[in-house]
Amino acid sequence: MRATVLSTLAAACSVVVGAAARAIPSPFFSILLEHPYIPPFGDARRSPCPALNSMANHGFLPRDGKNLDLATLVKAQHDVFNFSVELATSIATAGLMLCGSNGTLNLNDLDAHNVIEHDASLTRADAATGDDHTIVPWIVEEVLSYSSDGEVMTLDDFARARVAREAHLPDARLNGTSYVVAASTESVFSHHAFLDESGRGARVEDLRTWYLEERLPYDWAPPAHELGLEEVTKAAADFAKLVDTYR
Ligand SMILES: *[C@@H]1O[C@H](CO)[C@@H](O)[C@H](O)[C@H]1NC(C)=O
Ligand SMILES: *[C@@H]1O[C@H](CO)[C@@H](O)[C@H](O)[C@H]1NC(C)=O
Ligand SMILES: *[C@@H]1O[C@H](CO)[C@@H](O)[C@H](O)[C@H]1NC(C)=O
Numbered sequence: 001m002r003a004t005v006l007s008t009l010a011a012a013c014s015v016v017v018g019a020a021a022r023a024i025p026s027p028f029f030s031i032l033l034e035h036p037y038i039p040p041f042g043d044a045r046r047s048p049c050p051a052l053n054s055m056a057n058h059g060f061l062p063r064d065g066k067n068l069d070l071a072t073l074v075k076a077q078h079d080v081f082n083f084s085v086e087l088a089t090s091i092a093t094a095g096l097m098l099c100g101s102n103g104t105l106n107l108n109d110l111d112a113h114n115v116i117e118h119d120a121s122l123t124r125a126d127a128a129t130g131d132d133h134t135i136v137p138w139i140v141e142e143v144l145s146y147s148s149d150g151e152v153m154t155l156d157d158f159a160r161a162r163v164a165r166e167a168h169l170p171d172a173r174l175n176g177t178s179y180v181v182a183a184s185t186e187s188v189f190s191h192h193a194f195l196d197e198s199g200r201g202a203r204v205e206d207l208r209t210w211y212l213e214e215r216l217p218y219d220w221a222p223p224a225h226e227l228g229l230e231e232v233t234k235a236a237a238d239f240a241k242l243v244d245t246y247r
Helices: 002-017 028-034 050-057 070-081 085-099 107-111 137-144 155-166 177-193 204-213 229-245
Strands: none
Touching (some): 050 070, 050 204, 070 085, 070 177, 085 229, 155 229
16 A cells, blocks of 8 residues: 555656646645555456546545445545536436445446446447447547547547447447437536646546546546536537537
8 A cells, every 4th residue: 555655656746747747736636645546456346437437446436346325426426526416416326226226336237238338438348249348448549539639638529539439330329318418428527527727628648547547647636616417417418419510
């Protein structure tokens, strides 16, 4: 554990010294030190979702990913990604009702295909390949290649990436209202969580770290804006329309 904390510190220092880095370590950095990144081991469970997995990898959710209840899921989403309690509750309730049992869920319960997990993910292959669970680096790189400037992913970039990811599907699109909502919401969350200082888009480097390692970058801080349920619902609907303009 000590080694992990020290290497976290060392890496953070190099980030802070690096020319392209954010100038000041965020106040969240001291919280991250108490929540070091430890990839899953042993019988730990993980989901197809980078947000949940990264919270478990940092111990904001139980590191074994098992028996998560409503209160645990809500607190973590609020503390880490600055989701409003209402938004976090609605997401957690959906997960528990659709994929959990007896009011708790194990993260791998969310692998169930076409319940919440859907085809054309930004990080994983379709269930039809036999594995909708493992991160696929080339898929992540394909998605990030849609960044227009190589620095940030704007919502426009995310929209074009979604079209590309859905191109192989029978209708060249996700077919099912709930998946379209889930897929749109994921892009909105990614954009919100890693928005750069200019507000133009989510930092590509941060997204790469988050999608590939399911780790929170050392110089990252929670969004300074609390994301609410109504705001996300509207943003996801707008995003779905934007995606349609690129088909
Ligand atoms: C749910 O709880 C009931 C009653 O306590 C128990 O009989 C059942 O085995 C539990 N189911 C699961 C999947 O844990
Ligand atoms: C979705 O799939 C259903 C059943 O397979 C089909 O009837 C419907 O036309 C599809 N919808 C779209 C928008 O392609
Ligand atoms: C979440 O956003 C609110 C403003 O909407 C801000 O006051 C608060 O500090 C943010 N939380 C975190 C953990 O940054």
